[in-house]
Amino acid sequence: MSEKSLKDYWKHNLRYLFILLSIWFVASYGCGILWADTLNTFKIGGFPLGFWFAQQGSIYVFVILIFVYVGLMNKLDKSFDVDEE
């Protein structure tokens, strides 16, 4: 693999990481902790929203993030021809 395309591959990877980890941070530390009080004034079903993020929602977001990452990386590996097939 050439030096340039390795750099390019890595740059794409870092961009995915930045976006996904931003969502990770917002869902847990943001919605679940920092803004929980404000969000608690809203409700979904019987859950105050901030409390739901802290004890349920953030965990669902974590699971989804990993599967999205797997999908993105598998595609990226193929397009740069560095996959393991």
Next chain:
Amino acid sequence: MGVQTWTFLIVGLSFLLYVIVAIWARAGSTKEFYVAGGGVSPLANGAATAADWMSAASYLSMAGLISFMGYGGAQYLMGWTGGYVLLALLLAPYLRKFGKFTVPDFIGERYYSDTARMVALICAIFVSFTYVVGQMKGVGVAFARFLEVPFSTGIFIGIGIVFFYAVLGGMKGITYTQVAQYCVLIFAFTVPAIFISLQMVGNPIPQLGMGGSLEDGTYLLDKLNQLSVDLGFVEYTSMGMDDRVNVFFITAALMLGTAGLPHVIVRFFTVPKVRDARISAGYALLFIAILYTTAPAIATFARTNLIQTVSNQPYTEMPTWFKKWEESQLLSFEDKNQDGRIQYVADPAKNELTIDRDIMVLANPEIANLPAWVIALVVAGGLAAALSTAAGLLLVIATSISHDLLKKNLNPNISERGELLAARIAIAVAVVGAGLAGLNPPGFVAQVVALAFGLAASSFFPAIILGIFDKRMNKEGAISGMVVGILFTAVYIWYFKPQLGGPGTPEGYWFGIKPEGIGTLGMLINLLIAIVVSRLTAAPPASVTAIVEEIRIPRGASTPLDPH
């Protein structure tokens, strides 16, 4: 059949299952012993990682903790799941590509230094050993409470089982027994929750039932908030104002610690490919999330049930489980105002009921009047959780000694058979040592688990991340970062933990951070020092930069550069 007969039967059957799996999955080489031959399917690795990760504490104590903490319990829920995102995105794929057997292996080679390897090795053994002693204690407690055998006999039975499959099968045996243990523990955890959710809110899915409404139409959480406020507690769903800093820091310390714990990281060395490492982190978190989203539901149900059952009720009319747990001293009632009723309130001067948090999961099936076999199942699940975590930790200790210390340091010419034998002896000694320590645990074991997370967060996590993402990082930076990070964290925890003999008081906390959350700050200090020192010292050799470029791309992982 009574509860005890059911318990013997179900626990016995589950143990038999583990033994059969262990015989089927014997290890024949060091590669099988250390990383199960590197051929575990991602799904199986996901289940094994989940069982490895969820300890006796997750299973027995967490729901109880949450039910007494309310909103604040979120720090455990998010902290012990969010770390998997970091693992999947920042660590697992690259460490799998690197393709060695242990965490000290990576540190030693990436930082071209035996000193770095030794620092990592000592951290790994210390972190794992403190953790495993608590698991052994959990096994003893579960046996003692439900099978009415002495605590020590319980631990000996636990030692026997782990000894058998860990010594025989190494990582291979441990992996496949962990898959079986995951199935047992998740079934045992969710079945009572489903029953109770149906009883209380008529919804079979506890995660939704928690937000459901009671027969009179009020939402369960609103009802619980009302009950809590009436008794002088904080609203269940809202955070106390001064909590925010600590919820933030403790959540972060647990997440970073999760991503730095060696027994979790090594699981990703067992799958064949880089893409398998990524997806199996996803499966692992999915399997863990089933328990971690059920636990807060159990906490809500149990808390509501408890308050409604006991609050201001006559002591003489308490159900049989109340008496039973009173006998085992996990519940105690003192009629301070002599009115014959139970006052369960926030004010300690007026409160008459003391409850051990652990009771919530254990007593839940009884409180909800579930059949005897469900109660037996809960016991088998608790044992599965404790045994699976213990085995994973013991393997880390054994491989640290036979591989990192013996093979890489003391005697590089040792034969394959010699190393395998050494690994078996090391794990045998570790099992017995942990069991004996569990028999007579130092009083601070529970405190030390918090320490383990803080230490992992402030030592391994930055060293590994920088090793992958910062090509310029050199051995001077990594070693000074690890040493300062771990010392800072250990000293802070010791200083502010009276149980460890430290002189500090909460007034002295830096920025108000409790010792449980200090690993986050330790991690940041490590990171900062490593970067500054590395920029002031010589760049790493070109061969090391080449390793970093190599681990950043997936291709080539199935054929390791250094066949062992």
